[in-house]
Amino acid sequence: MPKPTLITELNAALGPRYVLHRPEELMLYEYDGSALDQATPEVVVVPSSTAEVAAVARIAQAHGLPLVARGAGTGLAGGSIADRGGIVVSLARMDRILSINPQERTAVVQPGVVNVELSERAAPFGLHFAPDPSSQKSSTVGGNAAANAGGPHCLKYGVTTNHVLAATLVLSDGSVVQLGGSAPDAPGYDLLGAVVGSEGTLGIVTELTVRLTANPEDVRTFLAIYDTMDGASSSVAAIIAAGIIPAALEMLVGRGITAVEESVRAGYPAGAAAVLLIELDGLHEELQVQQEQVVALCREHGASEVRVAADPVQRAKLWAGRKGALAACARIAPHYHIQDGVVPRSKLIEVLRQTEEIAARYHLIVVNIFHAGDGNLHPLLLFDMREPGVRARAIAAGEELLRACVAAGGTISGEHGIGLEKRDYIGWMFNADDLSAFADLRAVFDGAGLMNPCKLVPSGSSCADIRMAKGAQRALAAGAWV
């Protein structure tokens, strides 16, 4: 139970309607897209302005309570879960697009704007917001910036950090700072560069200036169909090695293809071993040349067929299938545990095989539907929680998958973030000195240690005992998904 004075103070700052503290209200904020862990915050607030967020921060500071920012809660690493209790700050009401400047190709938005709405609003100007996570119909621009989200088209256009020009940040002491700006290279350290991707551990973003990207003149979308997974993997490596950077280069393997097709009926060849969803964009002449090269490379590496999307409707359907893949896989098994390690593209064949081998060893179903062009795997481990012991197996298998990515020279996360879920693996990549430099950075922004504590990197001794396995145990007790 939160202290009555806390509620009184928050009520005074925001109005009681936007201060949620009844158990049935709090329940909605216990989990995110990963549902690996669950935790109940003391209170949830829904502020409407930077000033209100700052007021909440001051109250949190006075009570010594953690502050956990929350966008749409689609995160896949437990980042917005109030693992240590405290105040969840939902940015849902700060959902306005404040301005679009077509000449400069920029937009000023509040953090709660849903990703796809920004692109829709920019469309009349021939522009879009390039980061396009598969969750773009629900995830927020603030959440994308906090997670440094990627998406299929980030292969060509770069991840979120390349598209954020400025941010307003509320710190845990209630102060407000402006970082970055539309003028390039203004003197001063690139603090904005550190804040993007910081998973809400440095401050709460309450406004952003983002770059918009011109829509391409021409787009071509293909499906390359394979009898073997290796054929698809080696095609990916060959396309990149040939110096072609497609707008998107996605791979779907095995049972995932069937599941996606059953859910969207977009013409994915159910039963194929693997398919590549390839998109080229740019000027007509460019595409003419690249299309020929790509089709030839796919065939050379074993594609039995390369189909071209006939029209924008078919193209949209293919993408709806790809972006709805996670949901579609619920047809295979009700629960999932997803990882998103990255490997050098030349190691794709090897590591993809390992994912299958590892999943088999743990008696789990694995579906690989992922950003192949970036080498960003998304092994989706599927299972039914009612099966005894399966949760622990999923966690152990996930851990082994990530070890394989690191061993191949890659990383434990390409876009989903570290959050709670992968925090204890961060030591595989960074040593004590590296982590101490990260801790310094964190302390600069959040001296009180209240901003989303214990996420991303271990911050202080209080986090040391929260092992992932323990978190999972709690989830088990609560009957949650993994």
Add this chain to the structure above:
Amino acid sequence: MRPYTLHGMNPDLFITPASAEEVAATLRHAARTGAAVVPWGAGLHQHLGHGPARYEIALDMTRLHRVVEYSPPDLVLTVEAGARLGDVQALLAQQSQWLPWNPPRGAEATIGGLLAAGASGPLRLGYGPPRDWTLGMRVALGDGRLVKSGAKVVKNVAGYDAHKLHLGALGTLGVIVEATFKVAPLPETMQTIVLRFREPPPLPALAVLHEPPLAPVSLVAQTGDGRLTEGNDDSGISGSIQNPKSKIQNGWVAVRFAGVRAAVARQLQVAAQRGVELGAIAEVLESSDDVAFWEELADVPAPRNDGSLGLRAGVAPGHMVQLAQLLETTAQRRGWQSFSSCYLGLGLAYSRWWPGPEPAADAIALALAELRAGLQPLGGYAVVEDCPSAMRPTLDIWGPAPGSARLMLALRERWNPSEVLNPGRYVCIKG
């Protein structure tokens, strides 16, 4: 021994470490003894910032020039900081790849030096700044900790992107010892069209040069009444440029396209048509001249010993017209000549003022203040990059401290606690 002289100061000693660990050990020693360290790459950007408050050790990074890892099929490269960009480009070119950057004096510049200086170049319009290509770094912090961030794959969100903090920081937080980049395939061709206007180029109308289908990789307009003259001119009124056959002229707009031949050809044609409609004479350069032409243009910001003041100024790209006007009129009002290389679409200008043979420091200070006052409502800034050395100590090189200076200073206190790295050279100086 190389001359490690900096604004008239000389170090007590120079060190040429051969490994990252030796760099870190040097900094640990310096932090203990309080000896101030100035890291040196090729020395091409040492004119930036204030002179160091103290200067005991020159840390020469050029022995750290190895290619640590290069995997052409992955388009990922890891190099030590002392490697020269020119050598790196030559290696990449063997695989038809490159780092799509052309900073001033790009062939000789070291990787660490150009990253620390925040150098970019005209290609930035099409390819983004080096920041967008930097995947990770190893850095020796000011207290001697050897730390890394990022990863050697094209996407990573593990840990903070701490390496971004060293970009443009002039080596005041740490010394970059190694960097990992995403590299790009070389375009099939690159070609340029020069639009020559009789009047000053109509900047607002030039926006059509980067509207679809045009997607130039560089778009630079030369404005002002001062001239980067042919050959050396000792009058102190005009600047000089090394190439006597210089193509750079005021009133010229250069537009560069990259890609497959047919796409470049169409864009050149459209650009010519749009230019002619604006009253320009259009000339398509031979593609064989392309590289040399842009090297010269990219070198415009490099320091010149001609009594002029070199400025870098930035605004939101939509305010470029106002920026160019402010740069010109502030000089004109004083009877000074000026020249600006305006990076359209980026909101960046490299400008030169020639305040006459015996410029008074306070007159320049006043002009700078006036320029900054004009830029302030536009959200812009101006930094002095290059000036006669006698003037440097009295000039406000960086302008007003950024709003987040408190955080910047706090960060420096943690990563460079004894203030031994380039003390006093960068923004947000204590006190």
